[in-house]
Amino acid sequence: MTEMLKILFAVMILFGALLSILSAIGIVRLPDVYTRNHAVSKSATLGVLSILLGTFLYFWIIEGYMNFRVILGFVFLFMTSPVSGHLISRAAYNSKVPLWEKSARDDLKDKEKLAKENMSQ
């Protein structure tokens, strides 16, 4: 039974490593900043959350040692990783990094132009 649980937690960690390798493939293959940001800020976050959960459960159930620092790191990463993704993407847009040339439309540009026209009136 304990051996089964050990294997289960190890597979959880392996799943997290697979998700982080998926985000690495995304960061190389995708064409522009925004799509890369999309790939990375989701799958890398889920991967590290899975790894931290596996670590916490391993030390809690197998070793009988409960440590809430891992859970604190879990919650902190879950809160801050999308925020940092958003900040990077906004900084990229405001410093005028171009979109992929095949992307269909850019709603934010129209909105900025409209705001400027309203300002000038």
Add this chain to the structure above:
Amino acid sequence: MIKTILIISMAFLTFAIFVTIYRLVKGPSASDRIQALDVLGINIISGVAIFSVFLRNTGFFEVILLIGILSFIGTIAFARFIERGVVIERRKQSD
């Protein structure tokens, strides 16, 4: 068995870190590089967690929390620097 799975996971993470370093070197804009550094920090957190399971040692849990906080603060500082040119803004003087 569990050691084998952990070693395989470490190998995957190492591959992911090298691929991210490729984007860090090549990336055309500065935002790509900041993104790559952010992902690098997250991958290092995963590596420390896997290593603490591998060694069956609970002494590395502070490192996880610390790297998470430092990586977030660094990302915020770089993003603000790219967007506005300064990290900490001065108080506006009354004119």
